[in-house]
Amino acid sequence: MSTSRFDPRKLGAYGENLVTQWYLDRGYCVLERNWRCRSGELDIILAKGRNVVICEVKTRSSERYGTPLEAVGPAKQRKLRRLAAQWLRDEAPFKPDSVRFDVAGVMGTKIQVVVSAL
Structure with missing residues (x-):
């Protein structure tokens, strides 16, 4: 599937769908x-047992503006931590034993997941 002609929202949804399936294939359940x-968005929130994974997904059609993983700099990392704390406080269906932050980069059909990236 070519991703070069998608608008940004469709491209992002495409990447999130691929990454979601990647986690499902490994036994994770999607929580959100x-x-x-008001402060922002968390892309994918998953669980495996009582362990929660928050995954930020970056999808690119080319490396013109850098690789997908380069798009998650220090400011974005701080924001993700704040959002995760809010979700855990207000929305989590259970108190997790652990919380992990992963970053997934998608380019075309290639997925790179960095486990415990933050």
Whole structure:
């Protein structure tokens, strides 16, 4: 599937769908997708047992503006931590034993997941 002609929202949804399936294939359950609050959005929130994974997904059609993983800099990392704390406080269906932050980069059909990236 070519991703070069998609608008940004469709491209992002495409990447999130691929990454979601990647986690499902590894035994994770999806708790939320595109959880939003006034402060921002968490792309995918998953669980495996009582362990929660919050995954930020970056999808690119080319490396013109850098690789997908380069798009998650220090400011974005701080924001993700704040959003995760809010979700855990207000929305989590259980108190997790652990919380992990992953970053997934998608380019075309290639997925790179960095486990415990933050």
